[in-house]
Amino acid sequence: MKNVLFICTGNTCRSPMAEALLKHKSNFEVKSAGIFASNGSPASQGTIDALQTANIKVEHQSQPVSEQLLDWADLILTMTMQHKQTVTMQYPQVHDKTYTLKEYTLLDGQSTWEQLKKAYVRLEEKRALVVAEKDQNQSEQQLRAFLREDQDEIDRLEAELPNFDISDPYGGDAATYQQTLEEMDKYVDLLIETLDNTDN
Structure with a gap:
């Protein structure tokens, strides 16, 4: 049995939608959180209405990403590459279980992503080393020049990746939320399939 944590920005649209869908369709333990979420906000009205069209009721209270939640999760799924980058930079220990x-659910781009993860780690290690070795007089410009090669490699790999983002419906009309729900529904089905296969 896997504990799945969905992460988006404010934990009121995409991640609660994904959480509600996965709970509705499976027996996995599911939670959601937001990188910039406050505690206790309900799901957005657009999310509630879209889920209602699929006969799914949502009782949701937003929560921020925390070390405790990340430890609880066997699998951390973000809505965008940016979310993923933020989480793995802040909590490097969850690198190996964090994906969009x-x-x-889409295996193409996997090897590129593995290379990219290594490039991120190299960049951070180098940056930490520079800061530790040299006193703080090192200018931002010198630091950037020193890390340029690693940054170029990251940019190149990112350009090769398929688009792994689910766009934010926040502030959109009912049709926008419906579109997000349909997209999410498709990937949650694929997720269940993938998780069932890895459990067997």
């Missing part, structure tokens, strides 16, 4: 939802 699309990336985890």
